[in-house]
Amino acid sequence: MGRKNTQSSRPVVRKAVIADVPAIQKLVNHFAEKRRMLSRPLAQIYESVRDYIVVEDEGAVVGSAALHVFWEDLAEIRALAVVESHQKRGLGRQLVRKCCSQARRMGIGRVFALTFEVEFFRKLGFSEIPKSELPHKIWSDCIRCPLFPDCDEVAVITSVGKQPHK
Numbered sequence: 275m276g277r278k279n280t281q282s283s284r285p286v287v288r289k290a291v292i293a294d295v296p297a298i299q300k301l302v303n304h305f306a307e308k309r310r311m312l313s314r315p316l317a318q319i320y321e322s323v324r325d326y327i328v329v330e331d332e333g334a335v336v337g338s339a340a341l342h343v344f345w346e347d348l349a350e351i352r353a354l355a356v357v358e359s360h361q362k363r364g365l366g367r368q369l370v371r372k373c374c375s376q377a378r379r380m381g382i383g384r385v386f387a388l389t390f391e392v393e394f395f396r397k398l399g400f401s402e403i404p405k406s407e408l409p410h411k412i413w414s415d416c417i418r419c420p421l422f423p424d425c426d427e428v429a430v431i432t433s434v435g436k437q438p439h440k
């Protein structure tokens with residue numbers, strides 16, 4: 275016997291597909307307008323769509339994150355966002371954990387993010403590091419940002435050799 279459809283759906287974390295790209299951009303740019311994160315042009319999301327995972331709920335994209343490989347032992351979590359209506363339900367944590375396990379599976383030992391949400395990342399086992407300890411390559415994104423050079427985003431990093439907290 276199948277389940278009845280009357281049960282409320284559960285958000286699902288899955289790899290992004292091409293059709294998700296406009297919704298990812300809308301979500302990211304919504305928070306970029308609030309200066310919480312960097313805006314992303316459509317072309318850039320299409321080019322790196324294989325980096326992206328999304329949270330889908332009732333057919334809508336309600337969360338996103340991307341894992342961008344930087345170097346042999348370093349990847350960045352980018353475009354992490356959960357729509358306000360779905361925040362504080364553990365979806366941000368799921369997205370970060372999924373990115374970290376992807377990195378671990380690829381043999382990448384460390385994952386960093388540039389963020390204003392330091393407390394959120396701290397809860398997931400990340401710690402602050404001076405931006406100067408990250409490869410200079412990160413500035414290629416920064417110089418395209420309207421906040422450059424007066425940005426007070428904080429660099430946080432974790433080792434994914436072991437399971438992130440919780």
Ligand SMILES: CC(C)(COP(=O)(O)OP(=O)(O)OC[C@H]1O[C@@H](n2cnc3c(N)ncnc32)[C@H](O)[C@@H]1OP(=O)(O)O)[C@@H](O)C(=O)NCCC(=O)NCCS
Pocket residue numbers: 305310311353354355356357360361362363364365366367368387388389390391393394397
């Ligand atoms: C940051 C963000 C992704 C968190 O998503 P979320 O789904 O609300 O997070 P979760 O529910 O998984 O939270 C995990 C833990 O972090 C805590 N947390 C979430 N947001 C937090 C915040 N802003 N400050 C401190 N703690 C926070 C939660 O309370 C929870 O802690 P608990 O386990 O003790 O209950 C979301 O607030 C968001 O999209 N913000 C706007 C965009 C943004 O700033 N992105 C980050 C760019 S790097």
